[in-house]
Amino acid sequence: MLSINNLHAAVDGKPILKGIDLEVGAGEVHAIMGPNGSGKSTLANVLVGRDGYDVTGGQVVYRGKNLLDFSVEERACEGIFLAFQYPVEIPGVSNLYLLKAALNSVRKHRGLSEISAVEFLKLIKEKIKLVEMKEEFLHRSVNEGFSGGEKKRNEILQLAVLEPSLAILDETDSGLDIDALKVVANGVNSLRDEQRAMIVVTHYQRLLDYIVPDKVHILANGRVVKSGDKTLALELEKRGYTWLAQNSDAAAAPSAGV
Amino acid sequence: MFEAVQKAYVDAYEGAASGLPGGSIPWVRRVRESGLSRFREVGFPTVRDEDWKYTNVRPIAKQPFATAVRDGVVVTGVELPEHAALESHRCVFVNGHFIPDLSRLQKLPDGVTVMSLSDALRQGVAELETELGRFVPDALHGFAALNTAFLTDGAYIRISDNCSVEHPIELIYVCALDGEQPQVCYPRNLVIAGTGSRVAVLERYVCAQQDRYFTNAVTELVARPSAQVDYYKLQQESARAFHVGGLFVHQDRDSTVTTNNIAMGGAIARTDLHVTLSDTGAHSTMNGLYIGAGRQHIDNHTQVDHRVAHCTSDEFYKGVLTGRSRAVFHGRIVVHQDAQHTDAQQQNNNLLLSRDAEVDTKPQLEIYADDVKCSHGATVGQLDPNSVFYLQSRGIDQDSARSMLTYAFAKDVINRFAIEPIRDELEHHLTLTLLRGKPVGEPA
Known part of the structure; x- marks a missing residue:
């Protein structure tokens, strides 16, 4: 589904990604771990096409197409979804309004007609159960005055409604207490299926107790320095990121250019 | 500055005075001449006047506009705003003159008088003699003075005491001037909401085509004790037109007036809203929205006078500007010495959608009482790229x-x-x- 080949990217002229290679197949859940500044969030932002993240080399092929050619909204309509680490607050735009506008944009792109008001409400009422969200949140402005946990649940609600092919969760566990983490993880797990791939970006192994990945990749200094199965995350948790530094040229030589 | 143009208006008045409605009635003449003499005295404002610092009216003042006449008004082909959902009593004015055929006043309830000002002047309606012109401030700018000098037509609305009017009363001013010869309309409205009455009035300015003309309008609105008035001014003039309008509100004891001042049209558009809270318990809500595009210049000057104790005012204006448009917001709150326990709030927020749009916002609080609650805030921002x-x-x-x-x-x-x-x-x-x-x- 997603094939990343020798991807280089820079922010403000500073190289952050220095040759990422990654293959993600349909139905797979990949975890990307790594210390702060290793490029995890940069990778997530590059995939959705955020301004200011400049691709300086390499390729990203998504379902046979060159992803980097697409605008932000085209990527979303093509089925890429990023659950943000820090979702923005949008006063004046209700949650329900955003969900409907987003869903209709995606449907339009897929050649479907606009969803009827009745069908839409039925769908939403079903989806909010997944993230155990109260109905009143639908009528509030997007994320305005939401707690950290509520914001993350709201991201997962959007994910559930838009049903993307590739979901990227950027540090979805950050700032969550254990109860909120379980709710979010349950929501995500219920959305796992054979057609959908997921990339779970996280600093800690804790989330992976609940969202069990098929593969784990460790990023350091803009490269994937180690890949393995779920046991890699456990090992990393036990031995810490310093263990990597001793094992990786890339991490050991942070000043090395590209 | 503009002396020759000023003289042209004075001459035009001298020539037209006796032919204007009620021109033979002494008090009507006195009202007009008070306006004319004020106009002779102050002329057109310039950017040296503090209240016109950001609005240069030179494009309006550099040539005399001829008064648009009633004769030859083409009433066909004028598109009026239609809202299926809005049931209203409707007065339509074309080029400043009341057009009964386009109006819809058959269903006015008992206790409500809506008539054209020119008819009311001709008939010598007694209330006009005491009330017309009474609520415009003495220190009037030249435009409002000129409106008083040439006052001809508009709406006279009288709501009887304790009368509640279910549907809004719409005053629609359509300009259908070809712009070949510069012409001006002088709409003049007097709205009196009797004690304990309730009414919504919607004053709307639209154009038949995107031409250049000048609308110089004045509305006086009086809310008697405990009256509740919801007032709308919806300014949608041609993007090439000039609009200068005054809305002067006088509130008696325990009255509630909400003004909703919406400005979208005009090349240069200026509205002066002046609210006087004259007796205790009066409440004024001032809502405003201005939307500018292209090279429009939209200026809103508001003033609320808290003259006595225990009155409240709540002002909330927002502006959205794109292109090279420019807006001015000046919000003045005056709390007089006896106006203890005043609660006056003011907020002005602006959104600039383009690099070349500009806004000047100026809150001005003058507080002469010592036990009051007043606050104000102004912001200018852009859309958040995130x-x-x-x-x-x-x-x-x-x-x-x-x-x-x-x-x-x-x-x-x-x-x-x-x-x-x-x-x-x-x-x-x-x-x-x-x-x-x-x-x-x-x-x-």
Whole structure:
């Protein structure tokens, strides 16, 4: 589904990604771990096409197409979804309004007609159960005055409604207490299926107790320095990121250019 | 400056005076001549006047505009705003003159008088003698003085005591002037809401085509004790037209007046809103929304006078500006010495959608009492690129994302407008017309 080949990217002229290679197949859940500044969030932002993240080399092929050619909204309509680490607050735009506008944009792109008001409400009422969200949140402005946990649940609600092919969760566990983490993880797990791939970006192994990945990749200094199965995350948790530094040229030589 | 033009207006008055409605009635003449003498005295304002510092009226004052006459008014082909959802009593004026054929006043309830000012002047309606011109401040600028000098037509609305009017009364001013010869209209309205009465009035300015003309309007609104008035001014003049308007509100004891001042049209558009809270318990809500595009210049000057104790005022103006448009907001709150326990709030927020749009916002609080609660705030900002990106990342294209956020910015003031079709119209204008994005609708 997603094939990343020798991807280089820079922010403000500073190289952050220095040759990422990654293959993600349909139905797979990949975890990307790594210390702060290793490029995890940069990778997530590059995939959705955020301004200011400049691709300086390499390729990203998504379902046979060159992803980097697409605008932000085209990527979303093509089925890429990023659950943000820090979702923005949008006063004046209700949650329900955003969900409907987003869903209709995606449907339009897929050649479907606009969803009827009745069908839409039925769908939403079903989806909010997944993230155990109260109905009143639908009528509030997007994320305005939401707690950290509520914001993350709201991201997962959007994910559930838009049903993307590739979901990227950027540090979805950050700032969550254990109860909120379980709710979010349950929501995500219920959305796992054979057609959908997921990339779970996280600093800690804790989330992976609940969202069990098929593969784990460790990023350091803009490269994937180690890949393995779920046991890699456990090992990393036990031995810490310093263990990597001793094992990786890339991490050991942070000043090395590209 | 502009002396020759000033003289041309004075001469035009001298020539027209006896032919104006009620021109033979001494008190009517006195009112007009008080306006004329004020105009002779002050002429047109210049940027040296503090109240006109940011609005240069040279394009209006550099040539005399001829008074648009009633004869030859073409009433066919004039498109009036139609709202299926808005049931109203309607007065239509074309080029400043009342046109009964286009109006709809058959269903006015008992206790409500709506008539053209020129008819009321000709008939010598007694109330006009005591009330007309009484509520405009003495220190009037030249434009309002000129309106008084040439006052001819408009609406005279009288709501009897304890009368509640279910449907809004619409005053629609259509300009259908070809712009070949510069012409001016002088709409003049007097609205008196009797004790304990309740009414909504919608004053709307539209054009038949995008031509250059000048509207110089004055409205006096009086709310007697405990009256409740919801007043709308919806200015949608031609983008080449000039509009200078005054809305002078006088409130008696325990009255509640909400003014909703919406400005979208005009090359140069200026509105002066002046609210006088003259007796205790009066409450004024001042809502405003101005939307500028192209090279429009939109100026709103507001003043609320708290003359006595225990009155409240709440002012909330928002502006959305794109292109090279420019806006001015000047909000003055005067709390007089005896006005203890005044509660006066003011807020002005502006959204600039383009690099070349500009706004000058100036709150001005003058407080001579010592036990009051007053606050004000002004902001100028842009759309948050993070919010635009967030919406795009959910599949919403950039134009629609910007539309949604622009509408979201203006929504809290729009939601204060009680008449729903007006809210819908503004949503449409903001999301579809202004940004040329796709219309977006709230889910049911």
